[in-house]
Amino acid sequence: MKKYLVFFLLLTGVAQAQQLAPLTVQKIMRDPKWMGVSPTNYRWSEDSKTVFFTWNPENKEKDQAYKVSVSTNKPEIAADNEAAKAAGNNYTYNKDKSLALYEKGGDIYFYNFKSKKESRLTNTVDRENGAYFLYNNDVVFQRGDNLFQLNLQTNEFKQLTNFVKGKRPAIPERAVATMQDSWLKTEQTELFDIIKKRNKTGGRVQGFGGRGRFGAADANQKTIKPIYLEDKFLSGLVVSPDGRFVSYRLTTPVITNHNTIVPNYVTSSGYTEDIAGRTKVGENLTVSENFLYDGEKDSVYTVKTAQITGIKDLPDYVKDYPKQLEERTQKNEDRKVNLGSPEWNENGTTAIITADAQDNKDLWVLKLDAATGNVTVLDRQRDEAWIGGPGVGRGIDWIDNNRFYFQSEATGYSHLYVFNVATGEKKQITSGKWEVQRTQLSKDKTTFYITANKEHPGITHFYKVSVNGGELVQITSMKGGNEITLSPDEKWLAINYSYMYKPWELYIQANKPGAKAVQITKSTTAEFDSYKWRQPDLVSFKNRYGDDVYARVYPAANPHPNKPAVVFVHGAGYLQNVHYWWSQYFREYMFNNLLADNGYTVIDIDYTASSGYGRNHRTGIYRDMGGKDLTDQVDGVKMLVEKYGVNPKHVGLYGGSYGGFITLMGMFKEPEVFAAGGALRSVTDWAHYNHGYTANILNEPLNDPIAYKRSSPIYYADKLKGNLLMLHGMVDENVHFQDIVRLTQRFIELGKDNWELAVYPVEDHGFVEPSSWTDEYKRIFKLFETTLKK
Known part of the structure; x- marks a missing residue:
């Protein structure tokens, strides 16, 4: 009897250990492995019969390589050699895909699919890389700074370029006769x-x-003309399919910029050690020039950007600065542009190249005359805010010798276009108030495979459409997020799928409309599954400008008598969080469940500038961060008051990075709306952030100071009324700790005392240690408990 009692108690103990409820911060902020580890890194075998992936279903110290056959659908551990082969054979094919090249261990290998034979083409201590086929099946690859060509039939090996490091030798006196x-x-x-x-x-x-x-x-x-690199960096080496032209880019480094320093206090040496950081927005940008080397003529010339239509056009914002407008108009200078590498059609008769203005207002697609360096504009995208959107400026490629495809926001949403260089015709392939997010051309070049959010801004599906246009055919059917890895023979889909409360799992489906997707993996633990995770209400509301704004709402299980509400603000960089798939903010998703369990109604808004909603939504914060993105939060609170019965006197907000920035702006600019805020790793002054992100939205501090003062929380610090908790990693290399220290000093000088700062000495921007996650969210929860439930 005792034996059965002990066994029963053991089972009871195991069952209790697997019960997650009630949620606590300590439970949900543990090492994420407690939830289970989703599969990642999908790649197909060359014969399209097997999917290899990385997984850890048994919660081991390290993830392992797994495989699943499409004939059995049963995952199993993969042998190291087969997993390595699938991972390493990133083939580059010849025109008819009968031959392939790949790099392994710094050498180039060749594979013949007809004979199924592999050959090693190089075996040197130098690294050879970037191998591809010319039109005649000769192989071109890069070794060091130079390009080489190998004829597989004759074994003739020749050097194509002669780039030389250092300066051109000085000409001796009397060298001229x-x-x-x-x-x-x-x-x-x-x-x-x-x-x-x-x-x-x-x-x-x-x-x-x-x-x-x-x-x-x-x-x-x-002899080959020596091209001296001097103090410049060489990049972008591309050979034309006939082997005649080599395009390349030389970049002059900037030595006058001030790089920031991030002090690291908790070190193994016991001494404070400095981490070299990034520059700040507005510092000098590197200057690049694009050149063409003509092997036949052994001559070099530049790509002539002065011929680009609109190269001198000024952005509209300079009208706010009459003196600047007058000076720039008088100078009438060409704007600086960044050129991509040429994309050649198959027979090497035509090349296209992209050019984007360094002020981010223009993107051109150009036809390049390689024999002269002259360019002709085929398409121009102009945006007085900044050029962007999914696929825009990337993924441009040829369909045949006359037609290439690209994406554009010309209609307000990123869609697919085909351009015919022979006729000059531009044809729109997809259309509607939705976005094409990824594009892949089929092997036979008759079909586009695309991922798009046509059904709903928060649902992605896999579609196909003819390169000539026509009906868009939906292939996947599971509601949520569908990320596709297409098999080499294009008969199968490996689907990385998730739903709101279901983390990512691997499914396999035949590449046919209506085919059933078969689940391959089950990754979540019994403890994770023991809690009934919420499917939040996915709603939309009209903001004060009449735009549709989407949100997730987590209604309170049993509302506290104060009927408090909390706004979670996601980060930015061009991101979406109101969708039907598992959030990258999984910790915050679980914390929002915890808040709802404790009587709070929580809202998570895809505010203006979130991704997935088209150009106007994307650029709605231009020159005014903390404008529409903040008022969307306020309008969301109004909707909660009207439809969910929350008390407008008991509303808090929290978020990290851009979410921390909005939290600060909410506490400063809308003190009557937000009583408490938790601001994590926040930008406090945009003039101290990086160039790549900030200059798109606010231009540069020296040229557009109005935008920076309008958009930076530090200028509104005197308006703080509610209770503010700030949390920041001390070795944050993205939003520097200096940022929050400057705001702290501002509070001290203003005599404010309703704020706190929690610092995390070993954390970068994205926290890693579970103890840090636990500490910061315990503090945020305490903030809401002690302020919103008073």
Whole structure:
């Protein structure tokens, strides 16, 4: 009897250990492995029969390689050699895909699919990389700074370029012939027969193996024009399909910029150590020039950007600065542009190249005349805010020798277009108030496979459409997030799928509309599954400008008598969080469940500038961060008051990074709406953030100070009324700790005392340690409990 009792108690203990409820911060902020580990890193075998992936279903210390056959649908551990082969064989094919190249261990390998034979083409201590086929099946690859060509039929191996590090040697004095030099040379020829003889034979003396005793060179020896790199960086080497033209980019480093320093206090040495950081927005940008080397003529010339239509056009914002407008108009300078690498059609007759203005207002698609460096504008996208959107400026490629495809926000949403260089016709392939997010051309080049949010802004599906346009055919059917890895033979889909309360799992489906997707993996733990995770209400409301704004709402299970509400603000960088798939903010998703369990109604808004909603939503914060993105939060609270019965006097908000920035702006600019806020790793002054992100939205501090003062929380710190908790990692290399320290000093000088700062000495921007996650969210929960439930 005792034996059965002990067994029963053991089972009871295990069952209790697997019960997650009630949620606590300590439970949900543990190492995420407690939830289970989703599969990642999908890749197909070359024969399209097996999917390899990385997984850890048994919660081991390290993830392992797994495989699943489409014939069995049963996952199993993969042998190291087969997993490595699937991961390493990132083939580059020839035109008919009968031959392939790949790099392994710094050498180039060749594979013949007909004979199923592999050959090693290089075996050197140098690294060879970037191998691809020319139109005639010759192989081109890069070694060091130079390109080489190998003929697989004759084994002829030749060098295509002669880039030389350092400066061009100085020309010695008297290197240029004078009249005196000419007189002496003539005299020598007249006096000596040996000179006459050698002049006739090009300086060679017979009997010395083609090289004279005085070291004269072989007249048949090929020379390649040396191109001296000096102090510049070489990049973007591309060879035309016929091997004649080499395009390349030289970039001059900027040595006058001030790089920031991030002090690291908790170190193994016991001393404070400095981390070299990024520059701040508005610092000088690197300057690049694009060149073409003509192997036939052994000559170099530049790509002529001055010919680009609109190259001198100024952005509209300079109208706010009359003196700047006058000066820039008088200078009438070409704007600086960044050029992409040429994309050649298959037979090498035509190349296209993209150019984007450094002020982010223009993107051009250009036809490049490689023989002259001249360019012709085929398409221009102009945006007075900034060019962007999914797929825009990326993924441009050829369908055939006359047509290429690209994406554009010309209609307000990113859609797919085909351009015919022979006729000049631009044809729109997809249309509607939704976005094409990814595009892939089929092997036979008759079909586009696309991922898009046509059904709903928060649902992605896989579709196909003819390259000539026509009906868009939906292939996947599961509601949520569908991320597709297409098999090489295009008959199968490996689907990374998730739903709101279901983390990502692997499914396999035939590449046919209506085919059933079969679940392969089950990754969540019994403890995770024991809690009934909420499917939040996915709603939309009209903001004060009449725009549709989408939100997730977590209604309170049993509302507290104060009927409090909390706004969670997601981060930015162009991101979406109101969707039907598992959130990258999984910790915050669980914390929102905890808040709802404790009587709070929680809302999570895809505010203006979130991704997935088109150009106007994307650029709605131009020159005014903390404008529409903040008022959307306020309008969301109004909706909660009207439809969910929350008390407008008891509303808090929290978020990290951009969410922390909005939390600060909410506490400063809308103190009557938000009583408490938890601001994590917040930007407090945009003039101290990086260039790549900030200059798009606010231009540069020196040129547009109005935008920076309008958008930076530090200028509104005197308006703080509610209770503010700030939390920041001290080794944050993205939003520097200096940012929050500057705001802290501002509060001290203003005499504010309703704020706190919690610091995390070992954390970068994205926290890693579970103890840090636990500490910061315990503090946020305490803030809401002690302020919103009073």
